Amino acid sequence: MSSTELPVSRLKPPGSSVNALDWLRRNLFNGWLNSLITVLLGALVIWLLYQVLGWAFTTAVWTPIPTNLQILMTGRYPSEQVWRVQICLALLLLLFGLSAGVWGGILRSIASGLAAGALLLAIMPFTLQTRLVLAGLVLLVGAGFIVGSRSRHHMRRLTIALWFASPAIMVVLLRGFVGVPGLPYVDTGLWGGLLLTILLAVVGIIASFPLGVLLALGRRSKLPVVKGFCVGYIELIRGVPLITVLFMAMIMLPLFLPANVRVDNLIRVLVAITLFSAAYLAENVRGGLQSIPNGQVEAARALGLNVFQTTLLIVLPQALRAVIPALVGQFISLFKDTSLVAIVGLAELLGIADIVIEQPAWLTVPHGVHREVLLFVGLVYWIFCFSFAQISRHLETRLGVGTR
Amino acid sequence: MTAQQASDDIIICRDVHKWYGDFHVLNGITATVRRGEVVVVFGPSGSGKSTFIRTINRLEEHQRGQIIVDGIEMTNDLRNIEAIRRETGMVFQQFNLFPHLTVLQNITLAPMWVRKRTRKEAEATAFQLLERVGIQEQALKYPGQLSGGQQQRVAIARALAMQPRIMLFDEPTSALDPEMIKEVLEVMKDLARSDITLVVVTHEMSFAREVADRMLFFDKGQIVEQGSPEHIFTNPQHDRTKLFLSQIL
Numbered sequence: 001m002s003s004t005e006l007p008v009s010r011l012k013p014p015g016s017s018v019n020a021l022d023w024l025r026r027n028l029f030n031g032w033l034n035s036l037i038t039v040l041l042g043a044l045v046i047w048l049l050y051q052v053l054g055w056a057f058t059t060a061v062w063t064p065i066p067t068n069l070q071i072l073m074t075g076r077y078p079s080e081q082v083w084r085v086q087i088c089l090a091l092l093l094l095l096f097g098l099s100a101g102v103w104g105g106i107l108r109s110i111a112s113g114l115a116a117g118a119l120l121l122a123i124m125p126f127t128l129q130t131r132l133v134l135a136g137l138v139l140l141v142g143a144g145f146i147v148g149s150r151s152r153h154h155m156r157r158l159t160i161a162l163w164f165a166s167p168a169i170m171v172v173l174l175r176g177f178v179g180v181p182g183l184p185y186v187d188t189g190l191w192g193g194l195l196l197t198i199l200l201a202v203v204g205i206i207a208s209f210p211l212g213v214l215l216a217l218g219r220r221s222k223l224p225v226v227k228g229f230c231v232g233y234i235e236l237i238r239g240v241p242l243i244t245v246l247f248m249a250m251i252m253l254p255l256f257l258p259a260n261v262r263v264d265n266l267i268r269v270l271v272a273i274t275l276f277s278a279a280y281l282a283e284n285v286r287g288g289l290q291s292i293p294n295g296q297v298e299a300a301r302a303l304g305l306n307v308f309q310t311t312l313l314i315v316l317p318q319a320l321r322a323v324i325p326a327l328v329g330q331f332i333s334l335f336k337d338t339s340l341v342a343i344v345g346l347a348e349l350l351g352i353a354d355i356v357i358e359q360p361a362w363l364t365v366p367h368g369v370h371r372e373v374l375l376f377v378g379l380v381y382w383i384f385c386f387s388f389a390q391i392s393r394h395l396e397t398r399l400g401v402g403t404r
Numbered sequence: 405m406t407a408q409q410a411s412d413d414i415i416i417c418r419d420v421h422k423w424y425g426d427f428h429v430l431n432g433i434t435a436t437v438r439r440g441e442v443v444v445v446f447g448p449s450g451s452g453k454s455t456f457i458r459t460i461n462r463l464e465e466h467q468r469g470q471i472i473v474d475g476i477e478m479t480n481d482l483r484n485i486e487a488i489r490r491e492t493g494m495v496f497q498q499f500n501l502f503p504h505l506t507v508l509q510n511i512t513l514a515p516m517w518v519r520k521r522t523r524k525e526a527e528a529t530a531f532q533l534l535e536r537v538g539i540q541e542q543a544l545k546y547p548g549q550l551s552g553g554q555q556q557r558v559a560i561a562r563a564l565a566m567q568p569r570i571m572l573f574d575e576p577t578s579a580l581d582p583e584m585i586k587e588v589l590e591v592m593k594d595l596a597r598s599d600i601t602l603v604v605v606t607h608e609m610s611f612a613r614e615v616a617d618r619m620l621f622f623d624k625g626q627i628v629e630q631g632s633p634e635h636i637f638t639n640p641q642h643d644r645t646k647l648f649l650s651q652i653l
């Protein structure tokens with residue numbers, strides 16, 4: 001070895017070679033006080049885990065969940081018609097599979113997440129039929145992916161068209177028609193469980209999106225009337241809780257409508273949720289709009305783009321990109337807030353949980369089954385919200401939020 | 405020298421005034437620019453140079469006086485304003501490229517939406533322009549991936565894509581590192597030799613000396629002195645012009 005070799009080159013950047021023991025010593029056992037806290041907290045965690053797991057595997061009565069899985073998922077939707085819900089689910093998963101094949105990227109992660117989730121559920125101790133349906137769904141995602149990636153060009157248009165048509169298809173399928181034998185009418189009052197939760201959240205966020213964007217733009221308008229209306233609306237809605245808006249929609253709305261006009265309960269709740277969510281969305285979007293430097297508008301106007309084009313092509317795409325995290329956060333809270341509709345008589349996931357807990361079959365269980373059922377429902381909420389958050393994180397990095 | 409050239413005037417400003425609140429930014433600007441002319445605007449900071457060239461495409465509104473661009477009078481009528489903006493391109497100190505669009509999309513956006521060109525036509529023009537400003541290989545990148553000098557050249561290409569008769573530059577090199585200033589000035593010199601009319605706010609005096617037909621010296625919202633570079637550099641008449649030149653040269 002020659003003496004001219006520089007010893008510096010062997011220096012590794014600090015922190016590059018931490019082994020587990022080093023890490024433990026540095027983060028958990030540096031000093032006697034920290035060591036003491038670590039030991040105490042560790043003991044507490046172990047004790048808690050022991051208690052919870054002990055309860056979950058010995059005393060807990062889980063049977064209410066598999067026996068009521070169908071009503072937890074779809075509410076009082078007639079059993080012999082549940083295939084319609086399954087077809088909707090199949091359509092959705094097929095669409096995700098197709099999109100993953102056609103566009104790849106984040107959609108691919110979403111589709112694989114969905115397939116993995118369905119596969120995981122399929123190995124759970126549900127009824128054989130449920131498990132077969134779940135396995136079928138996994139296959140559908142895969143099939144969609146293969147078809148989509150094989151003929152990207154042809155499938156692109158079809159996939160987009162299907163996405164746009166799918167809400168209508170699903171509503172028609174779920175609702176059916178009076179007097180049509182194969183597809184009998186199912187009153188929306190019977191839709192419930194997770195189906196209703198997802199429906200409320202998804203329709204709520206999609207419908208409130210254009211409204212919220214318009215409100216946000218209106219709030220920046222130079223016309224005092226438009227601006228005044230938007231500010232008034234946003235501040236009014238943000239000043240009252242969702243539950244008030246729901247009650248208004250259920251109880252007050254009929255007072256303003258002619259006696260012979262009856263609006264479906266579900267639609268009333270959807271309108272309430274949409275109007276409510278739009279106000280919050282508007283505030284989020286406004287934050288995004290404010291983050292766009294004035295030079296962007298000037299450059300667009302100098303090129304001859306009109307106000308409308310400038311907003312649609314330059315301002316909004318950037319503003320919305322900047323607020324994706326906030327929008328996802330809002331969607332997550334909306335997803336959880338839908339549990340409030342139980343109070344106005346719609347049995348979404350939490351409402352159904354209450355019904356299940358009250359079933360006479362569990363009266364003999366010493367402490368009741370509310371712990372088990374609520375834990376399950378909480379887990380379902382958590383899985384959905386956690387997945388949304390993950391997807392949003394991926395989206396942010398892919399769209400380069402914060403990097404201009 | 406009069407009758408024939410008067411019809412050749414592409415920008416006419418008569419007694420233009422503008423106030424920001426009580427502050428009189430433009431105090432009676434009267435100036436004409438002829439077709440194909442290269443006019444350099446210079447003067448101390450805060451003298452109203454930016455405000456002046458921004459009134460030419462109505463990024464700023466003037467409050468008194470008359471501005472006529474390519475025969476179209478600047479009024480509050482949005483159609484007139486948009487007609488003028490179609491004829492004038494603008495390049496900003498801060499580039500103001502659209503960060504969510506690729507270089508190619510930045511350039512084709514306005515031709516497609518405003519001039520209703522097909523994507524094919526617009527892209528063909530865009531590639532020609534990128535070649536002209538010397539960065540055709542960057543077409544599919546995003547502005548954030550380019551150097552400042554490259555971004556400013558994209559901004560010039562974007563403005564040129566609308567085939568404007570007039571190009572307005574507001575200190576196009578002030579935000580650039582020295583080694584990038586040259587590449588942008590080269591592109592601008594190339595433009596100066598074409599028949600596009602240029603109005604350039606800049607303190608790059610070598611550029612002015614080389615390509616300007618006329619120079620306007622702004623101070624306190626007025627044109628204090630104007631003339632050929634020869635006149636301005638060798639024989640300035642006003643003390644303020646002399647003082648300012650002595651400070652920057």
Ligand SMILES: Nc1ncnc2c1ncn2[C@@H]1O[C@H](COP(=O)(O)OP(=O)(O)OP(=O)(O)O)[C@@H](O)[C@H]1O
Nearest residue numbers: 424425427429447448449450451452453454455456
């Ligand atoms: N929106 C505004 N509101 C109030 N005052 C303004 C506004 N914009 C510019 N000004 C003021 O008007 C004056 C002229 O500004 P302008 O930007 O035209 O100057 P400039 O000659 O371009 O200077 P610089 O060389 O610094 O760019 C400055 O004193 C500035 O502070």
Ligand SMILES: [Mg+2]
Nearest residue numbers: 453454455575
């Ligand atoms: Mg300026």
